[in-house]
Amino acid sequence: MKKVSLIFPVYNVAFCVENSLLSALSQTYENIEYVIIDDRGEDDSMKIVYRSCNNYPQKNIKIIDHGVNKGLGATRNTGIKYASGDYILFMDSDDILEKTAIQQFIDSLDDDYDMVVGSYVRKVQTKEYPLHLKNEVLDREILYHYLVGKKYYPQVWNKLYKLSFIKENSLSFIEKCNHEDNPFTFYFSACNPKVRILATITYQWIFRTESVTSVYREKNVEDLLSGYKFMCDVARKFSISDLYVIRYLNNFRLFPLWLLLKRIVISKQENTLLMGLMEPVSSFESINQLRMPFKEKLKFMIFYLPFSLKKMILKIISCTQNV
CATH class of the missing domain: 1.20.1050 (Glutathione S-transferase Yfyf (Class Pi); Chain A, domain 2)
Structure with missing residues (x-):
């Protein structure tokens, strides 16, 4: 059974982290390693995280303390460093992972893929905007399919990555940067991975108007x-x-x-x-x-x-x- 490391950053998300984390901990797939990184926020996020994790003593949970706030890029790099799974999955701590998401990713591994991409729904208050991708396999000209064909999105969440591919290509995130997804996905695609795309919605992107991607400074x-x-x-x-x-x-x-x-x-x-x-x-x-x-x-x-x-x-x- 393939092992998946789910990388979960925590920083000032006390208002939403419980629902988000519980959606990860309640996955139907069993062989998951949870790598939770405390990026040293100023609220009660981690108290909620510890309380939630205590209700799942059977789960394989690692909690990494950053010591000081380092930002999302550094947090994801820490997750890669401590991950021991065959695959990794990034999740934002204010979003929701569908209950069968990881099982569906694993079930799609009928070949040696370097990345599996799920479809998602973007939620803005009471409205929902689903993005259904096309079921297909991409095994050449990946950067072209990404940039021109728009076959998949730049965000790194809701994608199952082969950990060995990331390490073999020395892939990492720009640190102290609020817009690290585009550069990472560009670099990953330039390495010409083999990609499996799913039409099934596996993730809920909870879009907040106060997020760093909606207000520019x-x-x-x-x-x-x-x-x-x-x-x-x-x-x-x-x-x-x-x-x-x-x-x-x-x-x-x-x-x-x-x-x-x-x-x-x-x-x-x-x-x-x-x-x-x-x-x-x-x-x-x-x-x-x-x-x-x-x-x-x-x-x-x-x-x-x-x-x-x-x-x-x-x-x-x-x-x-x-x-």
Whole structure:
């Protein structure tokens, strides 16, 4: 029986952690190792966690104390470090895992997959928005299927990962970063894993309007810049110069650019952030050799101009953009 390590971070979630954790502890699949990381919040989250775990003495539960708050990326890296299962599954501590979720993931392992992706429902107050993926197997051009085909989503929760694949490829999360999912999934996909996708809903994403992904501040722009640079480094590492990757990276950095240029986010280090976000995705020669209309090439060529000039041009363009 395959062993699954369920990685469960805890930080200031006293208002919802009990229901979330109980949905994990009540899974119908038995061979689960629960890796709970205390990321040193300031509320009673961990008291609730200990109380809930005491009701399941038969479960294999590890509670790791971070000592100090390190953020979600570091928490997930800690989970990977302490996991001993054949597979790992990340879960956010304010979401709900369907009772048969892990059993359905395991039942889908009819071959040697590096990742199994489940469908989910996004819950916003009283409304539900299900995302049903297509039942299929992806075994080549995975980055293309992810970026262009939109075959699966960037969030790392609700996915069963083969732990050996993560370790063999030295995969980890950017630490002290609130937007670590996109870079991780980009890197994972660039390693060309074998992927199984399920149409069955296995997860409830409880969307909260006060979450870090729904309210943007200076820290968010800094983190998006870190993600952009990380993915550019991955593209260089694997010598990826495909047009669809260049387009994705170029588009990824436009959102934080508009936030700054439209003054939605005001930062004392605006020019430093802008300089990082305005770095060219690839060399001028590489862009020039790509087969695309000249009008589209201009979108990339802007970023080779002197800083003050491209800032002025992009500021004018930003006035036409919705954020």
